[in-house]
Amino acid sequence: MQGWMEQVLGARVSSWGDVSRALLPALVVFLVALPLSLGVALASGVPPAAGLISAIVGGIVVGRLAGSPLQVSGPAAGLAVIIYDLVQTWGLASLGIIVVLAGAMQAIAGGLKLGRWFRAVSPAVIRGMLAGIGLVILGSQLLVLFGASPTGTGLGDWGALPGAVATSLTGGAAMASAVVGIVAVLGIVGWERIRPGALRAIPGALVGVVAASALALLSGLPVPFVELPTDLIATIDFTTPSELLAGMGSVGLWGAAAALAAVASAEAMLSATAVDQLHDGERTEYDRELVAQGVGNIVAGALGALPVTGVIVRSSANVQAGAENRLPTMIHGVALLVLVLAAPALLQAIPLAALAAVLVVTGVRLLAWRNVVALWRFDRAEAAILVTTALAIVTTDLLTGVVAGFVLAGARLLWRTMQLDLHVHRDDAARSVTLTMMGAATFVSVPTLAEALEAVPDGYHVAVDHEALQHVDHSVVELLKGWQSSRKGRGNTLGVSWPGLMERYVAPDAPGVSRMVG
Secondary structure, rough: OHHHHHHHOOOOOHHHHHHHOOOOHHHHHHHHHHHHHHHHHHHOOOOOOHHHHHHHHHHHHHHHHOOOOOEEOOOHHHHHHHHHHHHHHHHHHHHHHHHHHHHHHHHHHHHOOOOOHHHOOOOHHHHHHHHHHHHHHHHHHHHHHHOOOOOOOOHHHHHHHHHHHHHHOOHHHHHHHHHHHHHHHHHHHHHHHOOOOOOOOHHHHHHHHHHHHHHHHHHHOOOOOHHHHHHOHHHOOOHHHHHHHOOOOOHHHHHHHHHHHHHHHHHHHHHHHHHOOOOOOOOOOOOHHHHHHHHOOOHHOOOOOOOOOOHHHHHHHHHOOOOOOOOHHHHHHHHHHHHHHHHHHHHHHOHHHHHHHHHHHHHHHHOOHHHHHHHHHHOOOHHHHHHHHHHHHHHHHHHHHHHOOOHHHHHHHHHHHHHEEEEEEOOOOOOEEEEEEEEEEOHHHHHHHHHHHHHHOOOEEEEEEOOOOOEEEEEHHHHHHHHHHOOOHHHHHHEOOOOHHHHOOOOOOOOOOOOOOO
């Protein structure tokens, strides 16, 4: 048994006991993934079945190939905003093409050993992205919870929210939806705070959804429920080769796919890094994980489903439930497949407001306002990047907001690398001034350095200490030489190790200048 099971499952299985130990974490992940997959589909503006198919693909396909064995992949709330934008822009029929192209880009990037580079993103931008996504999801799903429909924009949703709340207070279907949603929120939050240790494996999302569903069904409240086809396989909107070839001729679709691939890859790699911090087992192989994510998205796109990525909520639940390998991830995918095929009626008993409640709680957690406060106390510039990224996402769209964050982070990095830390020590007894330069001496620092040199009294010797200087450009070299020449008649002298200084000069074509790297 061991040989063929390891071959099929990609995990060490010495007995059926190894499989039985994987059942509990698989059940926990299943219970977390079910309401989240439906809720993400709702927030993305696609049929609920698309979210379930993605969860199945994330569990079985990505789970088998993953370079991070304990990470669980599937449809993520973090991608809901960008998917909604893509559907509104290109239509639901083109989503599969975009997801396939994005998956191909991911697989190629993993094959080129680029996996770890997707982690090279400013934490402030990532946190800002998550906070912005949280705000957008929160605004749109609060509308659903109060019986209204999202407007399609972040600002529009928040602007329409007061009216939706007011309408729900007048009674009718809107009030019924609000009651169901609030019960679900209370069930989620309340259970996670008071649940006994023996039942800690049962997630709050499941409790909240079950409680809200029971209330809606037993009371006969006039609220909309999840709509699923009786035959899921027959309704799969396969992406055909001809459709894919036609879509590959669109520059716009390639751009949309590239944006999706970048965001999904960054989220998966960052999630894998976070998962590694939760356990002492096998570490992530980032390139293999990126290939697995790519293959998963190729399959998901071919099935016309949502894109998949690593999801920290499911992954942390997997680790905390005692997962030791990839078996729980794959078993939860199989369990979802069996449920969708054998008992779709159970899913159709879930009110949309209950799923909205799951996403409302998720959106609040994505805000992570305590992290924002802590970052503000530690580094206000980083906190400003975070807030700007989040607000840009709400006021424009996800891609624009992330680009704005990257631009700000790059500008700050450029500014910091161009800054000169200049210390001036004046010794009147020795009639000397020591200029200690640290950091980078560029044209930006010329005014500061010139001011310090002009303040040197006549007849003083100036010693330049550049041991801690990492970079100097032509403008600063010329300033020093010009000052030395102009102040000779006033009795000033300049002490500087020109060879040492020129080693920090980056002119590649300067004769006799050796460049130092690193």
